[in-house]
Amino acid sequence: MHYSSRILALAFPLLLAACSPDASKKDPVAEAQFQNEKRIGDENVTEKQERDAEFMVDGASDGLLEVELGKLAQQKATTPAVKNFGQHMVEQHGEANSALKALAEQKGLTLPAGLGQEQQDTYAKLAALTGTQFDKQYMATMVDDHKKDVDEFEDMSEDAYDGDIRGFAAKYAPVLKQHLDMAKQVNEQVEDLP
Template sequence: MQLKRLLMLAAFPATVSCCGDDDDEYGNFVSNRDRTFVSKTAMSNRAETDAGTLAATKATDTAVQSFGRMMVAHHAEARKHLQQMAAELGAAAPDTTDAAQAALLLQLQTLTGRAFDSAYIVNQVNAHKAAIALHEEEAARGNNSRIRGWAKEMLPRLEMQLYKADLLANGYR
């Protein structure tokens, strides 16, 4: 009986430490979903700053130029915060665009005048709808509490940007 009690007491600390440290349930673990969100969002922010820089210099409509400058400022700030958070959490935040974004940027570089303004601003509507959907998904289903919170925090700004882009795009549809 004494041996049984000693074995139980010896096993108890291992049981407690095994069961009491489940990061997955408490939002500290960076899941594959979180990593995908960080990667896609980082590339999107880079595409927004690159396209916004083009709009600020190539657009003929001063409202589109202004919108482009706003995109550069907002998405450069978001990119900086996301990269810092990702580095702290050990997640990759690439400072590049994906293939589709790179192709769009190449297309925008070839356009001028109203054709540029139209292509840029209509793309902004589509890009912001996609970004909002991505952030809503992470806010609802992401595992890591910091990344999930950041996604929620960014939604109002993205929604405001979509609203402004949509207003401008109405003049080009």
């Protein structure tokens, strides 16, 4: 009896913490990484699976950012090519995000429910810009982000521990490469704008 009341006493503050408004201030990306590491640690899973989980979380947070920035580009861009690129990102990354979410559920992995602090900062910087300054900065960001994504997806298409995650990375690496090529083309059109 004494033992179970101690457990309740320990659990109660945790329940309160889970319901407190401060819980909403947690970084969703850091929280997803924490949940996955905890589960992997509890199950004594290998480091390779930890890298798989990190890849999934990073892929999800980058995908969410691409969609949100794509929506922003449709509202703020002054150049039609930039608006079109933004629309393309919303559609394509929305589809990839759904596939990633389904795969994460299948693997019992936690993905971020929203933008992490780093992604929020990127979004806020771009949201503060107007006119051609927005177009130029958005496209430069898209080139940089997609370079990073292509590298990561190509690496994981060979190195992921889990075969399904390897397959996911292999399927989307060429799509991201296409996005990178498009981003470079549009970036060239806008980088010399006043």
